[in-house]
Amino acid sequence: MPASIGDVAEHAGVSVATVSRALRGLPNVAPSTRARVLEAAARLGYVADARAAGLASGRTRTIGVAVPLIGPWFFSQVLAGVEAVVTDRDLDLLVLTVDDDAGRQRLASGARLRGRVDGVIAVDVALTEEQRATLAANDLPAVLVGLRGEDLPCVLVDNVEVGRTATEHLLSLGHTRIGLVGHARDDPLRFSVPEERRRGYHEALAAAGIEPDPRLELDGNFSIPGGAEAAEALLALPEPPTAILAMSDEMAFGCLRLARQRGLAVPGDLSVVGVDDHDVAAAWDLTTVSQPVQGMGEQAAELLLAVIDAGATAPAHLTVPSRLRVRGTTGPAKADRTPSRSTQDAIT
Amino acid sequence: MPASIGDVAEHAGVSVATVSRALRGLPNVAPSTRARVLEAAARLGYVADARAAGLASGRTRTIGVAVPLIGPWFFSQVLAGVEAVVTDRDLDLLVLTVDDDAGRQRLASGARLRGRVDGVIAVDVALTEEQRATLAANDLPAVLVGLRGEDLPCVLVDNVEVGRTATEHLLSLGHTRIGLVGHARDDPLRFSVPEERRRGYHEALAAAGIEPDPRLELDGNFSIPGGAEAAEALLALPEPPTAILAMSDEMAFGCLRLARQRGLAVPGDLSVVGVDDHDVAAAWDLTTVSQPVQGMGEQAAELLLAVIDAGATAPAHLTVPSRLRVRGTTGPAKADRTPSRSTQDAIT
DNA sequence: GCAGGCGGAGCAAGCGCTTTCAGGGCTGCG
DNA sequence: CGCAGCCCTGAAAGCGCTTGCTCCGCCTGC
Missing domain, CATH: 3.40.50.2300 (Response regulator)
Structure with missing residues (x-):
């Protein structure tokens, strides 16, 4: 039903080859001829069929x-x-x-x-x-x-550095028990990013002379609810972390939600840092490691x-x-005080 | 360079027509022939060229x-x-x-x-x-x-209803000065959604016997910063609203951010309702009108x-x-008190 | 004044499939 | 035993473009 190049050729009184060249702006077409072709094509509402053009040219655009x-x-x-x-x-x-x-x-x-x-x-x-x-x-x-x-060829982020940077930031604020919320460890093949960020986290801890605690490393499913669950589990530990590094902002949001539900002050009781610089991270005042x-x-x-x-x-x-973007969800660790919920636990 | 249907035909010792039929599961191909074709195709790693198939069949898939x-x-x-x-x-x-x-x-x-x-x-x-x-x-x-x-054919949301529902919710909480943050009024053609939601807002106000105040209706650019700016402008009014209806959750986030920056309690000093039920809306405890x-x-x-x-x-x-999803960012209007910032203004 | 060149246009050969139509070997029934 | 009919297969005609090659004038340059 749609007009084909032959129709245009006929209306313009030229061959299909000329129509093809004229329409694609190739050289060796007289201006007057080109004008005639363009006019005919416009009148017929002609557009080249992408399949046919692709087949013939070898490209698909x-x-x-x-x-x-x-x-x-x-x-x-x-x-x-x-x-x-x-x-x-x-x-x-x-x-x-x-x-x-x-x-x-x-x-x-x-x-x-x-x-x-x-x-x-x-x-x-x-x-x-x-x-x-x-x-x-x-x-x-x-x-x-x-x-x-x-x-x-590939485009990469240095995820080890990402993990290290975020961890160093928390260490520099005096945190020593830092929770890590990321992807499950048993799935290195499907998605190597978490493993790399975890490595950066470990490197930073090692450089600070801190022994990593496997209980502080949890899966967060890279989702908001996953982040919340992980945070919940972390805060339920006998010695809960004073800071959490979430491997994505979405998981960090989950952590923040849980902290609010628990009545924990951020960053007073708990510091949280994410990764991505999600659109809403700034609105939430989330400290994060941004990547473009x-x-x-x-x-x-x-x-x-x-x-x-x-x-x-x-x-x-x-x-x-x-790049680390320091915002409002990270602050100094309280040396004398673990988060309020665990304080309760400790009292009992 | 990639194998063509002809190569497969040759290897399987049949014609291209048979290869085409065999590979697409058409009837009238002997099982033994089909098997031979499939085997040859697999060995050559053959896949039909989408352009050629499309050209010949008339479909593009x-x-x-x-x-x-x-x-x-x-x-x-x-x-x-x-x-x-x-x-x-x-x-x-x-x-x-x-x-x-x-x-x-x-x-x-x-x-x-x-x-x-x-x-x-x-x-x-x-x-x-x-x-x-x-x-x-x-x-x-x-x-x-x-x-x-x-x-x-089209798939629609009743945007008038969306606006009305959200507004009625705020009215039912006792709010009478309700800010509206949406898209610029002068652009009805490009994007009619804001206009419809605004209509719902007006209808609800009218039903409650409230005269709409044009100064309460601002553009928010459907973005977080836009929402924040609009909220700022609204709160700077002589008689600021006690609640804001943002036409998208993203703009609502902007409003919430601004409220927090201003030290306003939500929903104590300011109620905010959005539209969309964005992924992070729940995490933010944002009241919103969800759409699937x-x-x-x-x-x-x-x-x-x-x-x-x-x-x-x-x-x-x-x-x-x-559907209205009531969460934590909307609450009763304080009859005796306008938001703190304007209270200050009122005092001076 | 003539050959070489060049700009402008057309012919026709594909590009790699799908699909119609025709044909050949069999089966089944009369 | 013969013929209609059914299965399976192949030949070939496109699908609508692009592009290499050819061809034809006309303009230069010597």
């Missing part, structure tokens, strides 16, 4: 982004960053969620993507070594975000476009800076 | 979603809802941002989408009457979310798929329910 989930703040911000660059270049954005191993395998093998995208950005998609190799060996340009891949999430999406997109345009270059590993 | 922005909570949730349905049907998701009139025009005319998607969902894209007609006349199946369109955002995305996707599968049916108009 689309780039794909694989994320585990779309809804969470982090991923939507990365998507927004990618989108900005992609739209700027007049390309389209295909979003696919990859949250299980079948999906990772499909992504790595290029299935489901062939003829769909010119390149793909995988955000926090925990590919196995083998899958990464498959992806790299594939002809499909790919960029990783959040996770390392030797043979692929949207910027990571942009960088990844730029990297990918460079690979697509320039062909296979040496895989660049980009490390973006993180 | 992709559906498009147009949003003004990707990053904000609301849109990312709608996207997630659409994604769930789309992935479930083994389709792909193309995301495009439409934030200016050129973009709206392109969307309506189907440019940039031809040969890319089988249908499109437009979320809060404020098309003109003419653009909506163009879109409807187009052969491209489309569903609207958030904004009404007579000749197109993700569900709206799902519904829209289902509606679109129905249109695509069944052809043009009568455009369905789906209204999803909103």
